[in-house]
Amino acid sequence: MPELPEVETTRRGIEPHVIGRSISRITIRDKRLRWPIPDSLPAWAEDQTIVRVERRSKYLLLVLERGTVLVHLGMSGSLRVLLDDPTPTKHDHVDVELDNGIRLRYNDPRRFGAWLYTEQPVNEHSLIEKLGPEPLTDAFNFDYFYPLTRKRKTKIKTFIMDAHIVVGVGNIYANEALFLSGINPHKLAGKITKAETTLLISNIKKVLARAIDQGGTTLKDFVGGDGKPGYFAQSLNVYGRTGLPCFQCESLIKEMRTNNRGTFYCSHCQPSR
Template identity: 50%
Template sequence: MPELPEVETTRKGINPWLEGRTIEKLDVRQPKLRWPIPDDLPKRLVGMKLAPLERRAKYLILPLVEPAPEQKALDAGWGMLWHLGMSGSLRLVTPDEPWKKHDHVELQVGALPKDKEEPLRLRYHDPRRFGALLAYQGKAEEHQLLKKLGPEPLSDAFTAQALYQRSRNRKLAIKVFIMDNAQVVGVGNIYATEALFRAGIDPRRAAGSVSLKRYQALVEIIREVLAAAIEQGGTTLRDFVGGDGQPGYFAQELNVYGRAGKPCRVCGTVLQEVKLGQRSSVWCKTCQA
């Protein structure tokens, strides 16, 4: 947590407020995140303008354009990667918003002259500090953290045929298989659990034993589950809030995740729980064969 829908919700929420604004300052109060924030990053950012925000897997991509005259031409064509880790969130705040405990970084951007809007702050909050803020040079997709990732689940590149072919002779549990970022990105624990329930597939089943027909159904259900979660602002179980500070509401739609020992909403069978890939997996032994 946050997973792909939460990151996409954040991107959609903050992009309209940041796109086209010029960076005035990066205030780093705690540089020791998953990887230390580069010492020279605040200085390099001043005067740069934010292009439309993008997302790859669970990474937010902040491309930067129009370097200030005193900056070297080499700095053109670079940007930032922001990962929220397990407990991170980004929220928009006003300049007079008090800092909270575990607020570590603040990106200060200027007003948009054409609209005469006020300056804004994008503040990063992360109790566990497993997130990251990194710079990249050139194309974001060629960064070492992104270049080996699998297809986006909501893109045409994510197909049942490809997933089926890559799963042949694999004894790995199907749930662990679809959570592998080399196969498809962004299908984290919550959404893999829910998708397998809706597809009627036992999460313990070997990936190589699942038929093409069932992969076809599973791929469409993964898309449906993720799209629904994005529409409802993600899933708030403990730490996540969107860019506007509001929680996500997909938790109300969860059928099995976090419900071990409770009756299945479909058939009434008591839901089972097992560890797969060091993650908790809940399923219905009646509905998922």
């Protein structure tokens, strides 16, 4: 968390305010993120114009005239548009001030995010080059996905959360897509049928699209570029609902641990088989 819908919500929120604007100044208050922010970032980026704001997986990409700034929100980060200059708080680590006075402020209490840059094509960057396809594109389809599952003994939830297989299907949305597909999270990837595969692909796309439409999911810290929380939490079927009745059958939602992550499911709607 934040996952793909939250990052896409952030991208859409900041994009109208920054396209075509020049970076006047970058202020780094604490460079101790997941990877230290390069000392050279301000001098490299300042006076460059932001050409596009893109997203690849969970990375925000500020495409400049001569390279790209890669921003990762980590587990607790947010990037907000500020029309004035309020006093920075404890966890406001980076400010990007634009030539029109607007600034982007990066807040990250847990400091698991990142601010990096590259002058090379961004798809060649070591953090990007081996990522799987975007789930909301035509590249994520049955002909691509089903052959990868064959003979795989990985649990299907773990499998769809592997960014080398498909990007952006984080824990919340993996739980929700599997529930809508009637697939038990611990079923082995190699055991899912063709019909289940078709349904799962469709529901991954559906869940992510719905979450983006609702501004992402705010459980604790996340706010979008406009400072507002996401509302998809109100639409969750299983995630975080341990012990509550299933909306479909009224059986109690169960929780188990998968790779140290909470896995939520309905044993009636998602039987082990």
